[in-house]
Amino acid sequence: MMSSMDFLLFTKGPLFQVAIAIFVLGILIRLVEIFALGRSRNFAEPRGGQVIPGLKTVYKRFNPDPGTFRRAPFDVVVGTVWHIGFIVALLLFIPHVEVIKATVGLAWPGLPNPVVDAVTAITLLGLIAALIHRLTHPVKRFLSTPEDYVIWAVTFLPVLTGYIAYHRLVNPYPLALGVHILTAEIFLIVLPFTKLTHIFTAVVARWFNGANFGRKGVQS
Amino acid sequence: MSGLDNIPIQVEPAPALARDFGNALPILGEIRHAVARLRHDGEPSCIDLGAMPFGPGDEARLMTLLGRGEVSATVTALGPTHVWETGYPGVWVVEYQNTEAQRVGLQIEIDEVPKILRTQPADLDDTLAALEARLREAAGRHPDGASDSQ
Amino acid sequence: MAVPIRPQPRTLGDSLRQNGVSRRGFLKFCAATASMMALPPSMAPAIAAALEQARRPSVIWLSFQECTGCTESLTRSFSPTVENLILDIISLDYHHTLQAAAGDAAEHAREQAMHENAGNYLVVVDGSLPGPGSNPGFSTIAGVSNLQMLQETVAGAAAVVAVGTCAAFGGLPKAAPNPSGAVAVSDIIKDKPVINVSGCPPVPMVITGVLAQYLTFGTLPELDAYNRPMAFFGQSIHDRCYRRPFYDKGLFAETFDDEGARKGWCLYRLGCKGPMTYNACATMKWNGGTSWPVESGHPCLGCSEPDFWDAGGFYNAMSVPVGDSGNVLLAAGAGGLALGVGASLLGRHKRAAAKAGHETVTADELEQKL
Ligand code: SF4
């Protein structure tokens, strides 16, 4: 029988190694594949630089264009809120900073726990609202594939279990923490092979777009 | 030994003691409720400070808040027990020490008289018996002088 | 789980009075005992009533693969009046470190106690023991293997108290790679109640508190999932830590001598395992209530939890994964790069093949094919 401490040590040890190995392997295969494929030569005379417009577009597309906002204000507001919340909780919670420091050697200042706590609560609500909207909105519902629901769950669970562990809502604590780490590992493993790769590719795609604009001499 | 004098000694100022970790005031609140219970229902209470997650200085701060009152007493049984009334009548501090004067317990009692100061009924029985025996013995030794043996 | 104590002429009340303890002394003893058992002071009268009737249980203490730290902890109990009374009152019939007898005489004392108190004595164990699968010669007493002695001694016992993390969970001897095949008492004893009093060592008052509970009420205490008494192990270090307000505010010491350390902030980032550790240190404290590890500025090591030796560096934050993530990362990164290049070569090849295979067709040719 596995005790809660065995479980925690398993998720903190071997399983974590496996998860980051799959994550790094998967994400590098995908990115290197995309980059090394190259693009076919463009024989047209470039009308402007690419780098600055590329970066500009990466930044600019954080702001939704007015048309999209008018058509789907819910998606824009809720989507932005929970995305930011997720990133803040992921990167600025002190225990997470410690994990990153121990794994890749980079560290940065974190936020006070109550701030992260509030952000997490908002993120949870945002994710729940997004799911309800997806289930009730006829068009969204029609467009959703099973993968979309899986990805929602894979994203939601680490936030939920993290909230539960922080507030010590489940006893014993090693179990709560172990479950949180496990869900985070599932997120890492699933990421490279689903549309969660947008975490990396969205920026790349935007840059290509902007760079193209620059080359063509249109406003980026 | 003169070599020792060449080692510079830097005296660091003592750190400010009695930092407040915020545990004293909630206990004051608990005492307030206990006093109300004693006054209205006649029910005494006892708070075990050994079970409190005190940080350094918390206890000193609580004791400062409570202050010292008019009564203090020492019981000598299994080592000393120091009892004193705080600045709030009816709120007592009872510190149990062992024979080596180390603390084995610290409690706050909310009562008219702390339990350990009261004489117990069983002890009264013993007292009665002892006094009677004493008197009987005295009467036996002076058969003619006993005034109360009418 | 009431375990009756054998009837014996001498009750605790008698023995206290024989020791010249007055009623006020007894009251004090009960107050301190309640505090030691982590019971509310209102329980003192119940304790007094129970103690009047309590009888001396016989205790056999077995020491296996241990460092004697647990016995040291117990004998460094700071309050001779209370804990010594309890130790006087229990009849410690065998403890090969503490008893005067040695060799055959000592073993004889053990056998005699087992015989006279069959079915009623308590066995206290400190230290782990080589399991059934390993060489019994790794640890023996008087030529008897630990395993055999444990099984023999426990056969007639009322209950077993595993004192210290080694006896409770295997502890240091069981740390990877566990050369002696060490196991915990509960891995061997399945048919008797086993109470785990973990800690490396356990808080002395917790050891005596558990004995006092048995002595007072004749029952075993309420236990948690690891068979530890709830009264002492029911709450985590973190939940009772006076530095908790700093954790909640996000104020952490980052080194042992920075401003945060001097101001007494939370030690999470210095490796404190308090959030996952269940023990009584934060309230009972150590050295007669003087202080405890976190109060002295050192993170909790998690010593009362199973496998704490293998749970990652003592000075790594609790969230930090165990093992060499850096190398895994590098290896996976190199692999990912190589495979990625391979995948893209494949893609390029496909693209080139598609280009090469591209033929121009005229409308006429198409029509012919149709
Ligand atoms: S010092 Fe340790 S036990 Fe105390 S609050 Fe910080 S993490 Fe929790």
Ligand code: SF4
């Ligand atoms: S503070 Fe932690 S490591 Fe230290 S004795 Fe207590 S439980 Fe063990």
